[in-house]
Amino acid sequence: MSGERLTIRGQVQGVGFRPTVWRLAQEMGLAGDVRNTGDGVEIRLWGEAGDVFVDRLRAELPALAEIEALERAPISDPAPDGFGIVQSQGGRMRVNVTPDAATCPDCLEEVRNPLAHRYWYAFTNCTNCGPRFSIIQGAPYDRALTTMRDFPMCETCAAEYGDPADLRFHAQPVACALCGPKAWLEKLGGGAVHAEAFSMMDDVDAAGGAIMNGHIVAVKGLGGFHLACDATKGEVVARLRERKRRRGKAFALMARDIDVIRRYAEVNADEEALLTSPAAPIVLLEAKAGMLPDAIAPGLGRLGFMLPYTPMHHLMLRRMKRPVVMTSGNISGEPQCTTNNQVRDTLSDVADFALFHDRDIANRIDDSVASVVAGKTRLLRRARGYAPQPIRLPDGFDSDMQLLALGSELKNTFCLVKNGQAILSQHMGDLENAATHADVEHNLALYRQLFEHEPAAIAVDRHPEYLSTKRGYDMAGERPVIEVQHHHAHIAACMAESGLPLDAGPVLGIAMDGLGLGDDGTIWGGEFLACTYHGYKRLGLLKPVALPGGAAAVREPWRNLYAHLMAEMGWAEFAMNFRNLDVFPRLDAAPRATLDAMIHSATNAPLSSSCGRLFDAAAALTGLCWERQNYEGEAAMLFEAALDPDALNEPDDLAYPFAIPLMGGRGLPYIEPLAVWRAMLGDLVLKTPVGTMSARFHRGLAKAIVAMAKRLASDAEIDTVALSGGCFQNATLFMLVEDGLKGAGLRVISHSKVPANDGGLSLGQATVALATLSRKEKAHVSRDSRTDR
Ligand SMILES: [Zn+2]
Ligand SMILES: [Zn+2]
Secondary structure, X not given: OOXXXXXXXXXXXXXXXXXXXXXXXXXXXXEXXXXXXXXXXXXXXXXXXXXXXXXXXXXXXXXXXXXXXXXXXXXXOOOOOXXXXXXXXXXOOOOOOOOOEOOOHHXXXXXXXXXXXXXXXXXXXXXXXXXXXXXXXXXXXXXXXXXXXXXXXXXXXXXXXXXXXXXXXXXXXXXXXXXXXXXXXXXXXXXXXXXXXXXXXXXXXXXXXXXXXXXXXXXXXXXXEEEEEEOOOHHHHHHHHHHXXXXXXXXXXXXXXXXHHHHHEOOOHHXXXXXXXXXXXXXXXXXXXXXXXXXXXXXXXXXXXXXXXXXHHHHHHOOOOOOEEEEEOOOOOOOOOOOHHHHHHHOOOOOOEEEEEOOOOOOXXXXXXXXXXXXXXXXXXXXXXXXXXXXXOOOOOOOOOOEEEOOOOOOEOOEEEEOOEEEEOOOOEOOOOHHHHHHHHHHHHHHHHHOOOOOOEEEEEOXXXXXXXXXXXXXXXXXXXXXXXXXXXXHHHHHHHXXXXXXXXXXXXXXXXXXXXXXXXXXXXXXXXXEOOOOEEEEEEEOOEEOOOOHHHHHOHHHHHHHHHHHHOHHHHHHHHHOOOOHHHHHHOOOXXXXXXXXXXXXXXXXXXXXXXXXXXXXXXXXXXXXXXXXXXXXXXXXXXXXXXXXXXXXHHHOOOXXXXXXXXXXXXXXXXXXXXXXXXXXXXXXXXXXXXXXXXXXXXXXXXXXXXHHHHHHHOOOEEEEEOHHHHOHHHHHXXXXXXXXXXXXXXXXOOOOOOHHHHHHHHHHHHHHHHHHHHHHHHHHHHHHHO
């Protein structure tokens, strides 16, 4: 009988892959064995029907498994008896670490079935679902190295764990009410709670009851705590905002099922698929007007909804036909709490009760945030459910070089490269915060251990003051440090996740972003770059305008408006023509002399081509966000949310007139908003609705970006355009630009797997650094070969 060896790579370890193979082989009467290897799974098969086996394997893959490559080769060994699962030999297994996954339908069924062993058990999970990354403390991924080690399995669980035919074969966190973790409700700030007092089933159910009764409850989830309250009660939501000291920024919501979500928001088929996927992210959905208190997402038209992703959440929300606020359990600015004692210490003034449990959270991981734009899933925050799943790098990046890229200052992530794969950390937040640093340290140590990673080089942003850059130099020792320009990294990240090979010809990269340090000492953020992984050339930009006050201008939108208006017309003309507008006394009250001095002497007022700051100025002019942004991007988000969709159908010439002149001296074309401010002020005089003005601004800017791109692409003979940078999370701007470019016959690539914002930056840094090193290596080799001759 002939034999065959199948070598499979992908997400195939720790996801129930071997039991599936075992079951198929049993059903088909095949002999052989299956084992985990260093980077995948190896199957040996004897018997007929090899093709049928492969087809069935692909068709019946477990929920979390993914095959990237499958190779087949004949073998001449004699056939064994039957089919076995072989323990890996020699050294330790490098079992891939998979992301946490939402409760699967089988487990949910069991939790709801009064006859089942795990009826009503809040920590039910199996091979296809449950915690993984959030409980892991070291490699290999084995119960003894997770926070489940405190819970010895009972006989029932141990039998299931050891049976290849069982759904829970080698599911490390398997547990039941007899042997596993337990949840309990505690009154914060002293006092006992008795579930009986609520006359409910148990403490989890009682937590749901407390929420329905208008209480704020801290809930221990998979990767951290949430603060939960009834989203329909305006005064409770306002109380939560007050106590948590969180202004403006939207609260995420959780609802029992899709039907509840549909009552409050529009859900299309793509969005439903995303909500119910094993990653179960927060999905941004178009809100139905007037259904929830404005305090949930002040000024915004979209709501962030997720579905329950643990049995505990399902049980807690079981009786609730309305959505619940589920915002991260922290005081504004701090990372999410992960331990019961942190909550007792820091949140007892915020929450009335806490739903605790006794399974420790080993690794903090926030909820992921995603949306569906132009038919594609776009991650805005990549964390629970996605990290640390590797992203395979495109062709040419398959060297065995190990490298570490340290990301940006804001929305920090880091990226490990190993065996041609990019392992991107979860979103950790802004490095301005000291506690976030501790999180980065923890995660760097963890990832390096889990993935046995020893970087040969380190990639950082070119900005010397970024804490991530400083960390890179501190860690480097003898290793080379490669500095990567911020927007080059944005575009490279987009190229890499779109599969462009290492030696791909240039793309036209359009980076519409906040701020990043440029080559010329100014601050970039609205760039048109001819990009390969190896390098870039700046071909065009948004007009550079002063940032009066530097960092203060990032927080305070009116400063950008002042700089733009003074660049356009100066104070005397502005005062003469627009004295009657609301904006006049507001700017008149500003310390104009100081600002003018800063701008003229260019002290503490660096020039910036940032698209984000242009949006800030526009939002300030319409009065939507003037004094201070409560969170990064607030002004731009409010300005987009105010947009009246009907106004997008106005005649084309009403779009605001951005021009594209050439910059003096250097001859670079730039997008010039001078005439836009005059048009907007004119619209204010005419009392044009803000929604119309927002539409005209978005259309005008998109038209200018498209016109610039067409001209540059044609001059440089480039046919592919890459869209990246935080401003492209503005769905309106993105869609207008993408449509325009496609209409012009250009190929457009954009983000899906990593965020367009700084959260995706470490991936781009990694690929640029690898390209730089590969070129150096080649140069080295060719030099050597010359010497040989
Ligand atoms: Zn399950
Ligand atoms: Zn058990």
